Amino acid sequence: MFQPEWEAMPRDELLRLQLERLRQTVERVYYRVPYYRHRLDEHGIKPEQIGSVEDIIRLPFTRKQDLRDQYPFGLFAVDLSEVKRLHASSGTKGKPTVVGYTRRDLDNWADLCARTIVAAGGRPGDVFHNAYGYGLFTGGLGVHAGAERLGVTLVPASGGNRTRQVTLIEDFKPRGIAGTPSFILSLAETMEEMGKDPASSSLVYGIFGAEPWSEGMRRTLEEKWGIHAVDIYGLSEVLGPGVSIECWQAKNGLHIAEDHFLVEVIDPDTGEPLPDGETGELVFTTLTKEAIPVIRYRTGDIAAVYREPCVCGRTHARMSRIKGRVDDMLIIRGVNVFPSELEHVLLQVKEVTPHYQIIITREGTLDHFTVEVEVSESFKERIGDCPLSEHADGARLTDRLCRLFKDNLGVTTQVVLRRPHEIPRSEGKAVRVIDRRVPQPR
Numbered sequence: 213m214f215q216p217e218w219e220a221m222p223r224d225e226l227l228r229l230q231l232e233r234l235r236q237t238v239e240r241v242y243y244r245v246p247y248y249r250h251r252l253d254e255h256g257i258k259p260e261q262i263g264s265v266e267d268i269i270r271l272p273f274t275r276k277q278d279l280r281d282q283y284p285f286g287l288f289a290v291d292l293s294e295v296k297r298l299h300a301s302s303g304t305k306g307k308p309t310v311v312g313y314t315r316r317d318l319d320n321w322a323d324l325c326a327r328t329i330v331a332a333g334g335r336p337g338d339v340f341h342n343a344y345g346y347g348l349f350t351g352g353l354g355v356h357a358g359a360e361r362l363g364v365t366l367v368p369a370s371g372g373n374r375t376r377q378v379t380l381i382e383d384f385k386p387r388g389i390a391g392t393p394s395f396i397l398s399l400a401e402t403m404e405e406m407g408k409d410p411a412s413s414s415l416v417y418g419i420f421g422a423e424p425w426s427e428g429m430r431r432t433l434e435e436k437w438g439i440h441a442v443d444i445y446g447l448s449e450v451l452g453p454g455v456s457i458e459c460w461q462a463k464n465g466l467h468i469a470e471d472h473f474l475v476e477v478i479d480p481d482t483g484e485p486l487p488d489g490e491t492g493e494l495v496f497t498t499l500t501k502e503a504i505p506v507i508r509y510r511t512g513d514i515a516a517v518y519r520e521p522c523v524c525g526r527t528h529a530r531m532s533r534i535k536g537r538v539d540d541m542l543i544i545r546g547v548n549v550f551p552s553e554l555e556h557v558l559l560q561v562k563e564v565t566p567h568y569q570i571i572i573t574r575e576g577t578l579d580h581f582t583v584e585v586e587v588s589e590s591f592k593e594r595i596g597d598c599p600l601s602e603h604a605d606g607a608r609l610t611d612r613l614c615r616l617f618k619d620n621l622g623v624t625t626q627v628v629l630r631r632p633h634e635i636p637r638s639e640g641k642a643v644r645v646i647d648r649r650v651p652q653p654r
């Protein structure tokens with residue numbers, strides 16, 4: 213552990229610490245952020261009325277829209293002169309959200325990211341390849357600071373430029389790597405195309421997250437690279453990377469940094485709290501953030517939380533892998549499907565790659581879902597130049613995929629085969645769903 217005094221804290225002590233920090237945070241936002249003061253007054257609650265951690269449920273939720281409405285600095289609890297760094301979302305789905313960090317916030321963030329590298333099996337002195345994008349996205353610079361804090365030899369590769377990254381991996385011989393699972397998979401493919409075997413690289417561990425991925429993808433990444441792969445989770449509104457991390461010993465759920473965040477799971481429809489072990493929407497309250505503390509932030513991410521002890525000795529609660537996002541859930545002919553569940557199925561079929569896209573169109577009042585799936589190089593060679601849908605093997609493969617989706621996920625979808633590389637590779641987070649529905653007049 214990087215900070216065993218915090219990461220393996222006895223739970224009763226942790227609870228006391230959480231209460232103290234929760235009170236400080238609520239006080240902070242009440243007296244410094246007019247928005248929160250107004251919301252808390254509306255709910256009839258004053259900071260001094262927080263008597264236990266359970267009182268959290270008396271506080272109002274914060275949503276992404278609240279950050280947008282307060283764009284850019286309306287939720288900041290410090291003067292801008294105390295904010296030492298800004299990060300922002302890309303704003304593709306609306307106004308961007310902006311987050312800020314004080315010197316102390318950056319310091320805590322570096323500790324939390326250093327914890328994640330150690331949890332993945334990293335140690336000072338490792339060469340460490342960071343393929344998260346640098347810039348306004350929190351992935352690159354967040355992991356960067358953690359790597360420096362731990363004392364590794366850092367390669368700030370950022371995203372993109374696959375051939376160059378492969379060369380860097382071959383030449384610098386990193387022990388650890390971090391990036392989105394889709395990007396690191398595409399690096400392995402680039403390496404294979406260059407006639408090299410990724411499994412013969414120096415890599416021992418990989419830290420993957422920032423987008424949903426499946427157990428099947430974990431196996432694929434582990435086998436292709438000959439590494440063990442752990443899941444890292446985070447979101448800019450709460451911190452960035454480092455909110456939770458799997459340990460290499462168990463690889464079974466992500467330890468939430470509970471000394472810095474209070475986690476809840478709620479029913480996304482009713483907002484009611486759900487007990488441990490039940491799947492719902494994750495809600496986080498920051499306990500130490502100075503620049504932009506958030507109260508009961510609704511992440512939109514679907515997971516369960518459990519508190520059984522872990523073999524690694526960390527006492528912090530664990531969350532399951534993220535199943536998907538409330539707003540990414542597709543309802544295909546009445547069946548709820550998260551895109552990453554498709555990935556899990558595709559990984560069982562050797563004739564296809566795990567690269568896929570779901571295209572949604574609308575005909576009349578009905579939504580149509582087409583899953584575009586890319587065939588493997590060896591399958592393409594077998595078929596030659598014949599259009600995939602006209603070849604008997606192509607038709608058989610399409611039928612088989614349709615059946616697998618039906619059997620495993622209960623959905624009937626159309627499947628269209630694509631040739632290798634026809635589905636665009638991500639430089640960072642993969643785009644899995646393309647919505648071509650024209651907005652319908654009300």
Ligand code: DLL
Nearest residue numbers: 351421422423424444445446447448452453513534
């Ligand atoms: O993606 C922070 C991050 C960077 C996490 C590097 C891990 C590694 P945002 O760009 O604000 O921040 O996006 C946050 O990404 O609400 C989830 O929907 C998704 N996400 C993040 N990690 C995971 C994960 C960063 N391990 C949003 N599994 C979150 C599934 C993830 N989804």
